[in-house]
Each structure stands twice: as structure tokens, then as C-alpha cells.
Amino acid sequence: MADETLLTQEGYDRLKAELDELVTKERMEVAERIKEARAYGDISENAEYDAAKNEQAELEERINKLEAMLRQAKIIGDEKTARGKVSIGSKVTVREGKKKAELEYIIVGATEADPFEGKISNESAVGGALIDHKVGDVVDVDAPGGKVRYEILKINKWKG
Secondary structure (H helix, E strand, O other): OOOOEEEOHHHHHHHHHHHHHHHHHHHHHHHHHHHHHHOOOOHHHOHHHHHHHHHHHHHHHHHHHHHHHHHOEEEOOOHHHHOOEOOOOEEEEEEEOOOOOEEEEEEEOHHHOEHHHOEEEOOOHHHHHHOOOEOOOEEEEEEOOEEEEEEEEEEEEOOO
16 A cells, blocks of 8 residues: 555544544534524625635545545554564653663654654654664664664553
């Protein structure tokens, strides 16, 4: 699959729940707003109607995007993590260079990436460099600010 969407099971479940919410609840709410706005009269100069129609278009776009992502989803299991290697779905503890502080990253597919939550994409510089390495490995990462060296201290399966 050329356009596959790599997801952890947790990520797949979250996207599915979002899609269900949009289809079963949000669609009905937007349809109701459109109905109410039509009741105001002439729709050619009706700001509420225009806003509701725009919201409907954005909602349908998001629904279509989620459906496509779920259709193309490839659920990444913990096969490599079970063999002690970093993979999508791994929670990795590393030490940067000679610093004592430890950093923790969760490796996810690009769709699930959220650096503010410590979730980095397997396509990012750090995520890509850590993939397939084991505890004790030292990995050099070509980061935007220059080379960074990480020592892998722990690898666990992420339980989202």
C-alpha cells in the first residue's frame, strides 16, 4: 500500500472514535443549525446559514479524511518491541550525550505525532534514527541544530 497510514492500535481506536462522534453527533448538530438558519428567511444574505454551511463543509472534509486514513491504516504491533528493538508503539528512554537527564519518547506514525506529549513520528529525525535499535545502542541523530548522540536506556511497549 503506497499511501498506508501507520498507526498504533491506540491511535486507530482514537481516530475511529473521532469518526463515530463526527458522523453520529456532529453531523446532526450541524444539520440542525442549517435548518434553524433557513428559518430566518432569505438565505442569500443569511450569515448564520453561510456559517453553518461552511461548518458542514469542514466537517465533511474531516470525515472524508478520517475515513481515508482508516481505510489505509496499517496497525503496527509490538513485534519488534517484543524482540527488544525500537519500533512504532515503543516507549523509549534515552540519555542525550553526557547529560544525566533522561528523555522519554513514544514512537508513533506521523498521523499520531504530538511532540508536546512526547510522541514523535517514526519519520522524524530522532524517531527514524532510533527505529530498529536496542538497549545500550548509541545513536547519532542529524538534528536541525547539529548532530545529537542518544544512548538507548529502556524500551517498553507504549500503552496509550
